Amino acid sequence: MIRNPHPWLALAAALTGSAASPGLAQTELFSPETVKAWVDVRLTATDGERGWLDGGFGKTRYGGNDDGAHLAQAVMVWQPRLADTVTAYVIGQYVPESDEPFGIEEAFVKWKPVPKSALRYSVRAGQFFPPVSLEHDGAGWTTTRTVTPSAINSWIGEEVLVQGLEGNLQTQVAEHGLALTLGGFTKNDTSATILTWRGWALHDISASESTGLPLPDGPQGWSNTLGANQSAHSRPLAEVDGRLGYYVRLDWRPPAPLAVDAEFYDNQGDPQVLRNGQWGWATRFYNLGVTWQPAQDWEVLGQYMTGQSNMGWRMSNGFWAFDVKYDSAYLLATRKFGDGSQLTGRIDYFAVKDLSWRKKDDNTERGHAATVAWIRPLTGHLDLAAEVLHVNSYRPARAIQGLDPRQAQTQVQIALKAHL
Amino acid sequence: MKALFPSLIVLLAAPAAQAADLSVAINDTAGKPVSFAVVTWTPKAGAAIPASLKSAAYVMTQKNVQFTPFVLAVPVGATVSFPNQDRVNHHVYSFSPAMPFQLPLYGKGQTRTVTFTKPGTDALGCNIHDSMSAYIHIVNTPYFATTGPDGKIILKGVPDGAGALKVWHPLMDAPDHEVARAMTAGKTNAPQAFSVKVRARLTQNGSY
Numbered sequence: 170m171i172r173n174p175h176p177w178l179a180l181a182a183a184l185t186g187s188a189a190s191p192g193l194a195q196t197e198l199f200s201p202e203t204v205k206a207w208v209d210v211r212l213t214a215t216d217g218e219r220g221w222l223d224g225g226f227g228k229t230r231y232g233g234n235d236d237g238a239h240l241a242q243a244v245m246v247w248q249p250r251l252a253d254t255v256t257a258y259v260i261g262q263y264v265p266e267s268d269e270p271f272g273i274e275e276a277f278v279k280w281k282p283v284p285k286s287a288l289r290y291s292v293r294a295g296q297f298f299p300p301v302s303l304e305h306d307g308a309g310w311t312t313t314r315t316v317t318p319s320a321i322n323s324w325i326g327e328e329v330l331v332q333g334l335e336g337n338l339q340t341q342v343a344e345h346g347l348a349l350t351l352g353g354f355t356k357n358d359t360s361a362t363i364l365t366w367r368g369w370a371l372h373d374i375s376a377s378e379s380t381g382l383p384l385p386d387g388p389q390g391w392s393n394t395l396g397a398n399q400s401a402h403s404r405p406l407a408e409v410d411g412r413l414g415y416y417v418r419l420d421w422r423p424p425a426p427l428a429v430d431a432e433f434y435d436n437q438g439d440p441q442v443l444r445n446g447q448w449g450w451a452t453r454f455y456n457l458g459v460t461w462q463p464a465q466d467w468e469v470l471g472q473y474m475t476g477q478s479n480m481g482w483r484m485s486n487g488f489w490a491f492d493v494k495y496d497s498a499y500l501l502a503t504r505k506f507g508d509g510s511q512l513t514g515r516i517d518y519f520a521v522k523d524l525s526w527r528k529k530d531d532n533t534e535r536g537h538a539a540t541v542a543w544i545r546p547l548t549g550h551l552d553l554a555a556e557v558l559h560v561n562s563y564r565p566a567r568a569i570q571g572l573d574p575r576q577a578q579t580q581v582q583i584a585l586k587a588h589l
Numbered sequence: 590m591k592a593l594f595p596s597l598i599v600l601l602a603a604p605a606a607q608a609a610d611l612s613v614a615i616n617d618t619a620g621k622p623v624s625f626a627v628v629t630w631t632p633k634a635g636a637a638i639p640a641s642l643k644s645a646a647y648v649m650t651q652k653n654v655q656f657t658p659f660v661l662a663v664p665v666g667a668t669v670s671f672p673n674q675d676r677v678n679h680h681v682y683s684f685s686p687a688m689p690f691q692l693p694l695y696g697k698g699q700t701r702t703v704t705f706t707k708p709g710t711d712a713l714g715c716n717i718h719d720s721m722s723a724y725i726h727i728v729n730t731p732y733f734a735t736t737g738p739d740g741k742i743i744l745k746g747v748p749d750g751a752g753a754l755k756v757w758h759p760l761m762d763a764p765d766h767e768v769a770r771a772m773t774a775g776k777t778n779a780p781q782a783f784s785v786k787v788r789a790r791l792t793q794n795g796s797y
Contacts (some may be wrong), residue, residue, distance in 0.1 A: 426792075
């Protein structure tokens, strides 16, 4: 559970509760409709290097020595209705290989009044992932087309979780749908710590309020330069500088089977602040997303992200001690079949450019990934998925662990998800 | 079948004047049949809507987190029921000027009704499930039908005389999403064909 309910939550509950009190008769706290739960088990086989969760540089959830059967995730989603236009949403998860297996992924209160005109709006307050991912449109912030999200959205899931307030405004101009989303948040000051020192990865472990993400082992970059001044676990929900971050997103839906969105995120982190082994990182990124349905049973998704993060202190050359630029893109195509099954292919590209201090701490990275996934509902309560993910990447920092900077890894997963 | 039912009533209700059937085929610009197009015949002199047609059963179901049918044509004065066959609640609304309404949260096995008194189009939504979308097209004539997957309908018992044949589709790329053809109906009517531009749109994943 959330140890200290955040002031935002209390504020939101007060705001939304008072605004919607006439509808209190519609309160529904516990019923079959308000609770969802599932257990996701996997059979996996992976070659190549040690997984990142075990202190390695591996790019996939399971590393070269993790073959076998695993419990991947057990989840309970609670969606009580507080009033006819006010809902709450809480995702509690259990992920065995996390350093804190139990945690709350998202927990927010949402007020969505019934539209009276084409201008509609909604507000949510609490803990949530900013709306960046096009892939996470399943219940409980899960992917629906593949088992493993793209590099971009894997990173959102691990290092871009915020606590704050978000407003969404939608309207229709001629035949065009337009939307504006604005979010203001606390926490998430360490965002890009893992992206810098471990690099991009493709996995389906999402952060919780208590998550600590392991940095790679070894006498390398971060431990060499910062020593005890950096915890071996990065906490994505740390607040170290007392500054608010924000994001802005625009959505456009032309009268065509197409949707385009553009987003800017800035955590406004103070890069010089250190607290309990957690540094503030000044992290900002742009994301562009496109959804296209070229035919009724085909769907194409694509995202491009580019960002920059810095931390530490100014060097004599003007760069920060830890100063990275990164970008990634993916293109995904899904074919849906009449029996409810779907076949998806995805290509990922990712890179990190290290702008400073590469002799001591080189975080350069380049890589590609290819994913093929097939998902099929077996019954109303059982889904079967099979996925092959291959990642090629180049990262000089691997040399510190005695590895070839060039690594290739293939992960095969068969997933069975039993849900209520 | 649903489209035929009101037409049969029309046939029984309008025996006075000379009347004949009028068959209409709607294709898109690529030649593929267009479903969910509402075809109406409006006599120049106007036509009263029989009480039996107004009181017929018109149903907009919520099932699998979708409205069914996607397009429902009803005459002015008709009452539409909105049964919920899902295990989750829905909150159906429309802010369309033709008939703004909302049906606050109701669950499985329950139904609500709305009477539509003005011609026009109501775009429906569900405040819980953004992916749900459908249209009720309210017509001011007893001669109407909605195309199925073959894009074809037969308007039964169209009376002799001048009038307007109109085709409406919610996603048609035309003013008011409608095209019209002035013509005179006779003892026999040549089949009418329309080629219309329908814009595809994005369908969202619907989930509980």
